[in-house]
Amino acid sequence: MTATSSSALAAPFVDGLARHELRFQRCTACGTAQTLARYACAHCGSDALAWETARGTATLHAVTVVSRAPSDAFRALAPYTLVIAQLDEGPRLMAHADPGVRIGDRVAAGFFAHDGHTLVRFSPATG
The missing domain is CATH 2.40.50.840 (OB fold (Dihydrolipoamide Acetyltransferase, E2P))
Structure with a gap:
């Protein structure tokens, strides 16, 4: 993963911080929540991830x-x-x-x- 793609991947988290929101990803396949922005769920490997506000x-x-x-x-x-x-x-x-x-x-x-x-x-x- 390049710095550019990493930055784009984390943009919803960073943009949320700027708005004083704490954002995280949740896998819509298994329900696992993760704070490190990833392309796939750390638990099941699905790419069905959605951003939520904590x-x-x-x-x-x-x-x-x-x-x-x-x-x-x-x-x-x-x-x-x-x-x-x-x-x-x-x-x-x-x-x-x-x-x-x-x-x-x-x-x-x-x-x-x-x-x-x-x-x-x-x-x-x-x-």
């Missing part, structure tokens, strides 16, 4: 604090919290999060601009 609520499955950024683009954010969050719709997503979150916390997606991109940041869910 509610934006999730449960945290992993949390880490990045003290040393892997690139210049993220150096100004360090230290920052990265999480693996399982969306209520099923798929998992790596994203930023508010400091102090813990595994098992219920969170809600928010969005922030950084380096010309819109990124996801999870915060503790209220209510």
Whole structure:
């Protein structure tokens, strides 16, 4: 897959972020949801994929604090919290999060601009 085709494949996800929507693919053949844009379902291999918009609520499955950024683009954010969050719709997503979150916390997606991109940041869910 070339960078161009990869960019086109992920465009619904990236465009959704710009509109402050968290999008994912769902296989219409088997119902599996996936956050990494693919040409085929990771579960059954079908190419019958549709884009959906998540509610934006999730449960945290992993949390880490990045003290040393892997690139210049993220150096100004360090230290920052990265999480693996399982969306209520099923798929998992790596994203930023508010400091102090813990595994098992219920969170809600928010969005922030950084380096010309819109990124996801999870915060503790209220209510």
